[in-house]
Amino acid sequence: MNDLIERLAICLERGKVNRSSPHPPDLKDQDGADELTRQALDDGISAETVLADGLIVGMTRVGKKYSEGKAFVPDLLMAAKAMKAAMAHLKPYFESGQTHHRGTFVIGTVEGDLHDIGKNLVAMMLEGGGYKVIDLGVNVPAAKFVQTVQENPGCSVGLSALLTTTMVNMEKIIKAIHEVSPATPILVGGAPLTDDFARRINATAYAPDPQGALDYLSAATS
Numbered sequence: 410m411n412d413l414i415e416r417l418a419i420c421l422e423r424g425k426v427n428r429s430s431p432h433p434p435d436l437k438d439q440d441g442a443d444e445l446t447r448q449a450l451d452d453g454i455s456a457e458t459v460l461a462d463g464l465i466v467g468m469t470r471v472g473k474k475y476s477e478g479k480a481f482v483p484d485l486l487m488a489a490k491a492m493k494a495a496m497a498h499l500k501p502y503f504e505s506g507q508t509h510h511r512g513t514f515v516i517g518t519v520e521g522d523l524h525d526i527g528k529n530l531v532a533m534m535l536e537g538g539g540y541k542v543i544d545l546g547v548n549v550p551a552a553k554f555v556q557t558v559q560e561n562p563g564c565s566v567g568l569s570a571l572l573t574t575t576m577v578n579m580e581k582i583i584k585a586i587h588e589v590s591p592a593t594p595i596l597v598g599g600a601p602l603t604d605d606f607a608r609r610i611n612a613t614a615y616a617p618d619p620q621g622a623l624d625y626l627s628a629a630t631s
């Protein structure tokens with residue numbers, strides 16, 4: 410793997426945000442996710458490679474350490490902070506799609522769940538794909554989705570969940586939306602989800618990643 414990309418993965422894994430951040434002490438005065446992402450893009454490495462081979466690899470490593478009791482919530486928070494610093498550089502690349510809107514996409518992380526990195530990536534990718542994206546943020550209750558769907562006739566909806574304890578909230582959100590707007594397409598995604606789970610909760614479709622979300626919407630709205 411490219412040395413720069415591996416250093417980027419380490420910054421995510423260790424929660425090194427930028428050069429001036431004192432954490433972790435052994436990486437003091439070294440470039441962080443902020444500077445290395447900029448450098449990688451300036452060197453001509455694609456935004457997709459930076460994301461898939463650097464940022465997500467590092468994030469997966471810290472998640473695995475957390476599962477094994479070798480990392481803790483503050484480590485996840487620092488990794489998320491490093492991810493956000495890097496994503497600020499990636500945003501223009503994912504959002505450089507058409508300006509003509511192909512439709513409206515309402516997205517949010519479901520009630521009880523505060524994870525927003527994957528949801529933000531899906532939002533960025535769809536904006537880049539030409540959709541007007543209404544991002545409701547995290548911990549979004551069913552009533553907020555319903556209200557937004559009513560205010561935006563013809564929109565599609567995306568629900569994200571990262572916890573096995575919150576993915577079950579998707580079913581009640583889908584039911585509430587379909588009670589007021591039965592034809593609204595509802596796409597679900599997030600690490601613990603499967604195609605089978607999506608079918609069981611009556612979601613219109615499941616997308617494993619942002620590209621899958623874009624492919625589904627492109628097919629559904631063409």
Ligand code: B1M
Pocket residue numbers: 465468469470471472473475476482485486488489516521522523524525526527528530531566567568569570571572573574596597598599600601616617618619622
């Ligand atoms: Co949390 N966390 N976390 N966490 N966290 C996980 C998810 C966990 C798997 C870690 C672990 O145990 N290994 C675990 C869940 C276990 C489970 O449910 N089975 C977990 C836990 C337990 C928790 C807490 C309960 C910890 C605690 O407090 N004791 C707590 C819950 C808080 C809450 O939500 N109520 C918690 C908190 C946090 C932080 C706040 C510290 C932080 C989130 C910060 C933030 O998002 N702003 C955090 C983080 C960073 C993680 C990990 C390490 C990384 C998540 C992430 O951003 N991944 C995660 C472990 C892991 O995934 N390796 C973990 C990178 C991101 C690009 O991937 O979000 O999967 P992902 O999104 C992907 C796809 O899933 C897909 O596209 C994205 C790009 O490929 N996708 C969609 C996502 N949404 C989609 C929607 C779509 C389509 C595709 O269509 C609509």
